[in-house]
Amino acid sequence: xxxxxxxxxxxxxxxxxxxxxxxxxxxxxxxxxxxxxxxxxxxxxxxxxxxxxxxxxxxxxxxxxxxxxxxxxxxxxxxxxxxxxxxxxxxxxxxxxxxxxxxxxxxxxxxxxxxxxxxxxxxxxxxxxxxxxxxxxxxxxxxxxxxxxxxxxxxxxxxxxxxxxxxxxxxxxxxxxxxxxxxxxxxxxxxxx
Ligand code: ITT
Numbered sequence: 001x002x003x004x005x006x007x008x009x010x011x012x013x014x015x016x017x018x019x020x021x022x023x024x025x026x027x028x029x030x031x032x033x034x035x036x037x038x039x040x041x042x043x044x045x046x047x048x049x050x051x052x053x054x055x056x057x058x059x060x061x062x063x064x065x066x067x068x069x070x071x072x073x074x075x076x077x078x079x080x081x082x083x084x085x086x087x088x089x090x091x092x093x094x095x096x097x098x099x100x101x102x103x104x105x106x107x108x109x110x111x112x113x114x115x116x117x118x119x120x121x122x123x124x125x126x127x128x129x130x131x132x133x134x135x136x137x138x139x140x141x142x143x144x145x146x147x148x149x150x151x152x153x154x155x156x157x158x159x160x161x162x163x164x165x166x167x168x169x170x171x172x173x174x175x176x177x178x179x180x181x182x183x184x185x186x187x188x189x190x191x192x193x
Contacts (some may be wrong), residue, residue, distance in 0.1 A: 002027055004064035006052040008037060012067055012176065017179045018167055023187070032060055045069065045082060048086035049119035050126055057121045065183060069116040069175060071149045073100070073137060075109040084148070093148050097141060099151060110136040112153065116177040118183050127186060131178030146170060 001023040005016055010028075017026045029035075038055045040048040045068040052066035068102035070084030080087035080100065087096040104110065111134070118129040134156045141151035143163025155173055162170055171177045 001025070004028075004032060004056060004060075004062050006038065006056045006064050006066035009147070015167055015171060015174070015176055016067070016079070016180060018175060019171055020184065023184065029056075032056070032062065034060065039097070040068065040082075040085075043082060045115060046119070046128055048082060049117045049128070050121075053119040053121045053126070057124075061121075063122045065118055065120040067116055067118050067176060067179070069114065071153065072102070072113050072115060074111040075105070075107045076100075076103055079103075097149055097152055100137065100149065101140070104137055104139075110138075112137050113162065114149075115177040116175040118179045118181060120186070127191035129179045129182040131182070132173040133173060133175045133178065 001024050003020065005013060006029060007013055010086050013028045021025055031069065034056070036055075038052050040051055042048040042051055049066045049068035053064050054102075054120045056064045056066075068082070070081050073077040080096070084096070085091055085125060087190050088099045090096070113132050113134045116131045119130070120127045135154050136156070137147055138152045138154060138161060141163070143151050143161045145166060146163045152161065154161050162174070
């Protein structure tokens, strides 16, 4: 069975595909022929996730789900938050991560969390699933796996940054994996065995 994931982000597709491996083949935006960067004009993860999923429903008449996520840093009043993908004004992970490190320079409160909100639209209804992981921001990036802010984020109770973990390790604990497990449980409930 196929499931459409309204994303242009290859890393998200890879993480999510691994989580859905046994149940669904995941199709991303390019797989359904959509080359649009869907505008994310909301001020919450919930709104932005819904903007992406509803775009596909309206333009392609396909049920689908979307993920909006970001990094909330306590000492920066929860920034970059919904602006995580373009914190510096550019959609450039390296530049955005550097800006975070610069703003965090000298700050002793390093607490942060990653959050994902998934919007699933099924039969015209919108269902939301959330995942959060707490952790802290390093002084310097470390690791070369993952994407985005992974090299500067260490989850609570771990010694390694997300970028030092492989996908399987990140998928055991991440914000996205937590939200995805809720989505998978929901989809399972609807399928009588
Ligand atoms: P789509 O909207 O096409 O799904 P995107 O990259 O624009 O892809 P978001 O709008 O959700 O995704 O932006 C989230 C940003 O937050 C993303 O670009 C990363 O910089 C960061 N981010 C989200 N999840 C992350 C993760 O698991 N690890 C590191 N950074 C993450």
